[in-house]
Amino acid sequence: MWPFLLIFFWGAALSSECGAKEYKIAIDIGHSQSVPGALSARGVPEYQFNKQVATLLLQKLLQDKRFKGSFIINEKGGAISLAARAALANRQGAALFISIHHDSVEPKDLSHWLYQGENRAYCDKFTGHSIFYSEENGDPLHSLIFAIILGSEMLRQGFCPTLHHAEKFTGGDKDLIDKTRGIYKYNKLVVLKNTKMPAILFECGIIKNRSEELKVSSHKYQNKIVKVLIDAINIFYAK
Ligand SMILES: [Zn+2]
Numbered sequence: 001m002w003p004f005l006l007i008f009f010w011g012a013a014l015s016s017e018c019g020a021k022e023y024k025i026a027i028d029i030g031h032s033q034s035v036p037g038a039l040s041a042r043g044v045p046e047y048q049f050n051k052q053v054a055t056l057l058l059q060k061l062l063q064d065k066r067f068k069g070s071f072i073i074n075e076k077g078g079a080i081s082l083a084a085r086a087a088l089a090n091r092q093g094a095a096l097f098i099s100i101h102h103d104s105v106e107p108k109d110l111s112h113w114l115y116q117g118e119n120r121a122y123c124d125k126f127t128g129h130s131i132f133y134s135e136e137n138g139d140p141l142h143s144l145i146f147a148i149i150l151g152s153e154m155l156r157q158g159f160c161p162t163l164h165h166a167e168k169f170t171g172g173d174k175d176l177i178d179k180t181r182g183i184y185k186y187n188k189l190v191v192l193k194n195t196k197m198p199a200i201l202f203e204c205g206i207i208k209n210r211s212e213e214l215k216v217s218s219h220k221y222q223n224k225i226v227k228v229l230i231d232a233i234n235i236f237y238a239k
Contacts, residue, residue, distance in 0.1 A: 024069035026094035030101035033077035038104035040207035041122035086194035097199035128162035138196030151181025
């Protein structure tokens with residue numbers, strides 16, 4: 001029931017912005033070239049996956065004149081702090097902040113295999129996406145509403161969320177708040193907490209999973225994920 005109440009408040013809260021025609025979406029590529037995040041089951045750095053999806057998302061957004069001011073925060077992949085990412089989005093007047101990531105698992109869930117002669121860590125137990133928001137964000141209500149819309153669109157397109165963060169995210173500032181849509185509250189996550197506009201962090205899939213890694217590497221899958229993101233953004237800004 002509660003998602004429907006939130007959608008009601010979303011409409012009411014956005015009504016003052018009805019005259020606005022353009023929305024800058026700030027896209028954050030999770031991690032950087034030098035600190036590239038998780039390693040996939042085949043040893044590919046997470047940053048590469050994040051960059052592919054973020055770049056495709058920007059290309060698609062720029063095809064719609066309402067989103068022509070959209071931008072990637074760390075396009076060149078240089079070192080930039082989490083606080084600086086949020087500050088840049090704030091300075092640029094972004095309307096929505098989306099941080100793109102690909103997921104890993106806890107060390108206890110890892111197994112090992114030989115891939116092309118290298119010993120690599122993997123975990124085939126978990127699959128799926130997850131969505132994070134912070135109640136300490138400058139606009140937590142709309143952050144949550146966007147998370148609900150995105151989670152709903154992912155379900156509608158046949159994606160299933162992973163619940164494997166639920167062990168780590170239990171109570172207090174970290175919590176799994178919507179099992180169906182895979183939405184987690186993570187209040188202290190810097191890029192979400194320091195941004196003034198609605199913000200979410202999206203884990204597109206789990207690259208420690210050997211088959212999911214192959215899926216998220218494919219252009220077809222990346223296009224599908226980006227289409228869902230675009231659909232969610234369009235719903236969020238629908239009149
Ligand atoms: Zn990451």
